[in-house]
Amino acid sequence: MAENVNDWLNEHGDYLYRFALARLRDSHQAEDAVQETMLAAIKNNSFEGRSSARTWLTGILKHKIIDMQRKQIREQPVSDLVDLEADDTTMDDFFNERGHWLERPKEWDKPDSALEQKQFLSSLSACLDKLPAKLKVLFMMRDVHEIENEKTCKDLEITPTNAWVMLYRARMRLRKCLELNWATR
Amino acid sequence: MLTCRQTSQLISESLDRPLTFSDRIKIKFHLFLCAACNRFNIQIRQLCVVVKMLTRDTEDDDSIVLSEDAKVRISKEVASASTSKHH
Numbered sequence: 526m527a528e529n530v531n532d533w534l535n536e537h538g539d540y541l542y543r544f545a546l547a548r549l550r551d552s553h554q555a556e557d558a559v560q561e562t563m564l565a566a567i568k569n570n571s572f573e574g575r576s577s578a579r580t581w582l583t584g585i586l587k588h589k590i591i592d593m594q595r596k597q598i599r600e601q602p603v604s605d606l607v608d609l610e611a612d613d614t615t616m617d618d619f620f621n622e623r624g625h626w627l628e629r630p631k632e633w634d635k636p637d638s639a640l641e642q643k644q645f646l647s648s649l650s651a652c653l654d655k656l657p658a659k660l661k662v663l664f665m666m667r668d669v670h671e672i673e674n675e676k677t678c679k680d681l682e683i684t685p686t687n688a689w690v691m692l693y694r695a696r697m698r699l700r701k702c703l704e705l706n707w708a709t710r
Numbered sequence: 711m712l713t714c715r716q717t718s719q720l721i722s723e724s725l726d727r728p729l730t731f732s733d734r735i736k737i738k739f740h741l742f743l744c745a746a747c748n749r750f751n752i753q754i755r756q757l758c759v760v761v762k763m764l765t766r767d768t769e770d771d772d773s774i775v776l777s778e779d780a781k782v783r784i785s786k787e788v789a790s791a792s793t794s795k796h797h
Contacts, residue, residue, distance in 0.1 A: 530788050539775040547768035556780045563788050616715060624713025629746035646764050668758050669765055693722040700753050
């Protein structure tokens with residue numbers, strides 16, 4: 526069985542790492558996720574060549590990624606309220622006292638070429654990494670995995686309202702950052 | 711009448727939960743009058759799409775690989791786990 530796993534590591538390790546990195550956005554975490562996946566693969570004898578090894582391993586990896594994201598959201602909050610306050614996003618950064626935009630969203634020009642597309646994604650990547658940790662993890666869980674809100678909330682031990690506020694903050698910050706970076710490139 | 715601030719929050723929430731009929735009408739009315747919030751509405755939806763593109767882009771980038779150190783470390787962990795399994 527160990528021989529299989531080493532073959533799998535050689536053949537699929539890089540792909541699994543990229544898959545994890547795309548979602549966790551941290552190389553150490555991504556490495557851990559791959560390791561956990563390989564360890565789980567040894568324990569679990571259910572792979573009989575039914576589907577491709579890569580599909581099977583990726584399935585395990587997805588669960589490991591969600592576990593890690595879940596841990597990050599649940600760890601240490603004294604209360605949701607303390608957490609929300611620790612994140613310094615405030616809507617006063619975006620709107621005036623009358624509720625109007627301080628800076629109105631602009632028209633974005635679409636990336637024209639492959640190079641522009643790369644630049645756009647690179648701006649997006651930088652903006653994602655600027656988000657406060659919990660907002661980033663929740664955003665990735667929700668908008669990439671598309672886990673349903675109610676299920677996510679119970680699991681993460683946050684109220685739906687808090688989830689909506691956090692996602693709203695994440696989206697507002699991302700949009701603004703992206704507009705800033707993209708429009709002034 | 712909704713403010714832009716209220717509208718932006720409801721638009722974000724509409725991605726996560728069904729809105730009441732009343733809220734949906736209010737948003738529609740605000741969007742009828744406010745070009746800025748229309749752009750916001752479009753862009754917030756584009757965010758979902760482009761983040762998925764970014765994910766796909768990372769997955770497909772062959773130049774991103776596990777470091778040799780990581781490979782060695784993982785092999786070792788796997789080997790010792792296999793051994794202990796058989797004891």
